Amino acid sequence: MEAVFGMALATIILTSMAAMAASEASPATFVFGDSLTEVGNNNYLQYSLAKSNFPWYGVDYEGGQATGRFTNGRTIGDLISAKLGIPSPPPYLSLSTNDDALLKGVNYASGGAGILNDTGLYFIERLSFDDQVQSFNKTREVIKAKIGSEAATKLLTEALYFIGIGSNDYVNNFLQPFLPDGQEYTHDDFVELLIGTLEQQLKLGARKMMFHGLGPLGCIPSQRVKSKKGQCLKKVNKWVLEFNSKVEKLIASLNRRLPKAKFSFADTYSDVLDLISNPTTYGFKVSNTSCCNVDTSIGGLCLPNSKICTNRKDYVFWDAFHPSDAANAVLADKLFLRLFSKPPAPAPTPSH
Numbered sequence: 001m002e003a004v005f006g007m008a009l010a011t012i013i014l015t016s017m018a019a020m021a022a023s024e025a026s027p028a029t030f031v032f033g034d035s036l037t038e039v040g041n042n043n044y045l046q047y048s049l050a051k052s053n054f055p056w057y058g059v060d061y062e063g064g065q066a067t068g069r070f071t072n073g074r075t076i077g078d079l080i081s082a083k084l085g086i087p088s089p090p091p092y093l094s095l096s097t098n099d100d101a102l103l104k105g106v107n108y109a110s111g112g113a114g115i116l117n118d119t120g121l122y123f124i125e126r127l128s129f130d131d132q133v134q135s136f137n138k139t140r141e142v143i144k145a146k147i148g149s150e151a152a153t154k155l156l157t158e159a160l161y162f163i164g165i166g167s168n169d170y171v172n173n174f175l176q177p178f179l180p181d182g183q184e185y186t187h188d189d190f191v192e193l194l195i196g197t198l199e200q201q202l203k204l205g206a207r208k209m210m211f212h213g214l215g216p217l218g219c220i221p222s223q224r225v226k227s228k229k230g231q232c233l234k235k236v237n238k239w240v241l242e243f244n245s246k247v248e249k250l251i252a253s254l255n256r257r258l259p260k261a262k263f264s265f266a267d268t269y270s271d272v273l274d275l276i277s278n279p280t281t282y283g284f285k286v287s288n289t290s291c292c293n294v295d296t297s298i299g300g301l302c303l304p305n306s307k308i309c310t311n312r313k314d315y316v317f318w319d320a321f322h323p324s325d326a327a328n329a330v331l332a333d334k335l336f337l338r339l340f341s342k343p344p345a346p347a348p349t350p351s352h
């Protein structure tokens with residue numbers, strides 16, 4: 001199944017790149033998600049507590065300054081855009097309502113956001129997935145007004161849509177003992193709620209869409225500290241696998257039901273787990289704690305007064321939640337290889 005979806009995406013991207021070469025205009029790219037893909041929206045939300053626009057964030061980004069990315073350097077999205085030769089789209093909130101830049105693509109991702117509206121509630125402000133879809137709807141109207149309905153439909157049909165959301169519905173909702181969702185729902189019920197909500201949200205009109213599944217959240221430093229000896233939380237990983245499997249099925253079903261939908265599910269769970277389990281294979285030294293010496297009792301972000309490690313390339317995790325720039329580079333390479341290195345095997349010739 002996975003390989004089939006991977007191939008579907010590879011075909012989509014290759015077709016889009018061919019179209020791009022023909023027209024010399026790259027397809028617009030619309031990105032939705034959370035802190036793993038945010039490029040600076042929350043900087044514009046005055047009261048948001050989910051921000052990373054301070055040192056040491058961005059220390060390895062071009063210019064060495066914090067941008068609102070939740071890592072020391074590039075996100076996986078930045079790296080994939082670079083590989084495709086297209087610019088990483090700007091944060092939605094950095095653009096004016098009538099900005100021409102909207103025609104090239106927008107990043108709506110927001111740290112702390114989840115599929116559910118109440119996920120990340122304690123961050124005060126963040127763009128929930130619902131908010132992001134509504135904002136995209138506004139973008140669509142602006143594009144129509146700018147270039148006319150027909151050209152807008154063409155642009156939006158040829159556009160690439162990348163979505164990565166759901167981690168916070170666990171880390172900043174279901175797994176927080178003081179929030180109601182973890183008490184009121186069993187995991188079976190909670191995952192049904194997530195999938196049902198996601199199904200409504202994915203009908204945003206995208207045609208070429210890739211949904212990036214969740215990584216092994218039980219192994220991120222903020223979860224490991226809850227175990228006795230700093231090991232991965234098996235139960236959390238099991239839940240994530242259930243979520244991923246249900247999203248994969250949902251996407252297959254939407255492909256059958258939505259006209260012309262070419263949705264794919266990018267499953268990188270095993271790649272991330274392999275990197276965490278065998279860091280030395282990839283040139284890393286530490287994967288069970290973060291480069292930034294965060295205080296997980298008050299969150300897990302890398303605060304300006306935190307100590308950071310001397311060799312940032314030795315660490316898989318930058319803070320208690322997010323991979324380092326070096327880890328993102330490995331993961332983006334793997335995601336790319338997964339999509340492009342395996343040409344479809346020719347159908348076996350029947351022997352008789």
Ligand SMILES: *[C@@H]1O[C@H](CO)[C@@H](O)[C@H](O)[C@H]1NC(C)=O
Pocket residue numbers: 115116117130197
């Ligand atoms: C979130 O809130 C908006 C606005 O109140 C509402 O329209 C939407 O249905 C809600 N979505 C979810 C997932 O609860």
Ligand SMILES: *[C@@H]1O[C@H](CO)[C@@H](O)[C@H](O)[C@H]1NC(C)=O
Pocket residue numbers: 134137138141
């Ligand atoms: C998008 O906006 C249009 C026009 O403003 C509205 O009719 C439609 O219901 C909106 N769709 C969603 C998904 O909010």
Ligand SMILES: *[C@@H]1O[C@H](CO)[C@@H](O)[C@H](O)[C@H]1NC(C)=O
Pocket residue numbers: 229230231288289
């Ligand atoms: C990480 O793993 C190393 C080597 O196995 C171990 O010495 C160290 O205590 C672990 N650190 C944490 C925070 O669990």
